[in-house]
Amino acid sequence: MTERFAFTIDAADGAARTGRIAMQRGTIRTPAFMPVGTAATVKAMKPETVRKTGADIILGNTYHLMLRPGAERMARLGGLHKFMNWQRPILTDSGGYQVMSLSELRKLTEKGVEFRSHIDGSKHMLTPERSMEIQRMLGSDIVMAFDECPRADRPRDEIAASMDMSMRWARRSRDGFDAGGEHAERSALFGIQQGALDEELRRISADKLTDIGFDGYAIGGLAVGGQLAGCEVKCGEHRFLAFADRPRYLMGVGKPDDLVGAVERGVDMFDCVLPSRSGRNGQAFTWNGPVNLRNARFAEDEEPLDSRCTCDTCGTYSRAYLHHLVKSQEILGAMLMTEHNIAFYQQLMQAMRDAIAEARFAQFARDFRRDYLQ
């Protein structure tokens, strides 16, 4: 019988480490990048194409899915995996972050958050208990604790009070998850560290989470929209040490160079909309940095997006064709660009895993930055 959740570190190189998380629906190689499948689809990609890029796990958004198609409906339809035809692990966020960033007329209390849907204005309530219930109805493999994610520029006492409440919510999330019966026996629960940019609050948050005990630990509140501002400050080493033997998940990060920097500091898991969103907007990531395919200089460029990339887009199509598709706002442009970007991210993760396993991560990071940040 397959383990519920077993994290093995196979090799470490400095603070960086590589390993695997064995779960019932499949094994996740770490460091792992999780493509974002917000509304039960990694936008513009078929699930088999997502898998072909090397993704072991994808992310689904509780906030979006509870509003459409709805958690109860999803449960009646057999859960998210069956619905979207992705049989490998899925991590679902708790909804907390997106309630605050997307919904309207929020009311935040100790109990939870009351809000109106950004789609139709309907009224909803999310609490730690309801978030656990929804993620269970979706059939999530890795469930995230329900937290509040305040803006990092709020006063310290607000950040501290919010973090304290998130830690009480983490306890309630733990209890709600554990009461989930059969689902709790085959899935995992991650806690989320908060405390914004305050070193001391971050430490307290880490201690409280460790006291409760989770399968993995997320570093929350450091990324907004895929931008990691001031990573040097925020990814300081000691915060991760609290979670030494557990997967560390840096939520919402990030750009390729952010991923390298975070793996260097010991992060094991990432998610970010950047590769898919950029792909739809005509931006491609390459080993030589990002390129904007709208640029007229690509109009007769017969080279692939990236000569080292092994994806179908790079194996088949020229930059000239992609330029044409992007300029013409063709759906195929979004499809091919997204596929490349997700594949590039997965190839970057594989390259990092290889470099760590072969104890040459520092050299890899130097070479990467030389080419990528040129």
Added chain:
Amino acid sequence: MTERFAFTIDAADGAARTGRIAMQRGTIRTPAFMPVGTAATVKAMKPETVRKTGADIILGNTYHLMLRPGAERMARLGGLHKFMNWQRPILTDSGGYQVMSLSELRKLTEKGVEFRSHIDGSKHMLTPERSMEIQRMLGSDIVMAFDECPRADRPRDEIAASMDMSMRWARRSRDGFDAGGEHAERSALFGIQQGALDEELRRISADKLTDIGFDGYAIGGLAVGGQLAGCEVKCGEHRFLAFADRPRYLMGVGKPDDLVGAVERGVDMFDCVLPSRSGRNGQAFTWNGPVNLRNARFAEDEEPLDSRCTCDTCGTYSRAYLHHLVKSQEILGAMLMTEHNIAFYQQLMQAMRDAIAEARFAQFARDFRRDYLQ
């Protein structure tokens, strides 16, 4: 060595017939439906997926491609096949129809049509000679003569004068094509019958085209936007008899029941934006008629779009999931719906080819209409 263009009728059943057109880039099974690849892409589909549905040939639009990326640029990039990664036959229209329907500030003379681009307002001129040159630069396998396509509700003398000019343009197209050197030796040229709804003008047009001599003959001016108004009147048998031993191509048609009706009258080739455009708009074609996936009744429908369809969409996804994607305006919805619709059209063509080969087309047409028009 493969033939330049060889049309073989393998079986006939009433006026309906099935056969194949052998060309250097591949064989086209007839009756054939050509998916429309306007701007060097069958919208929302990879070319290998288009092929997998059973398409032997696709259509490209001269008007769109001459404006973006441009004919000379396309020639420098090695032609349309290489550009879009479709190695099988491509039929290109002449640009005449779309200049009249899409461009601005047209000036029509015996020489040709002067117009401004609907994209950037730039000034262009299309003549029979220039249309042949552009289609040659695209690397078209089946080139269409340059014609004028007047509104069918214009007075008879206007229709007659327009048809006369289109026949002079057909002669110039023939000469321009024949002067194309190596390209003329490996590709084919089709003439286009005009004359709107006037039986006598249609007959004169057919005779003039036959006198010039073409590889195939198109019935033009009968379809606008995929709607075949008054097919009973317009697809009268005698007009096709003029082209008995050559492929007959009914341009811009149509709905599945239009295709069955036209095949019944002896048409061999079709193109239409309907399956792809409808797919992007949430409409699916099935053996039981069209269905609109936006409809709330599909929200928990676990059946495939069509239980008889062999496409990847029907083999993998529920109507509930497609309903969700369409409602959420997800690109994957456009992808999966388009793939189904193009596959359905190809399966309909295969079913008609089989029915003709087995001399049971009348029964097939009755059964089809019973289920489709229920």
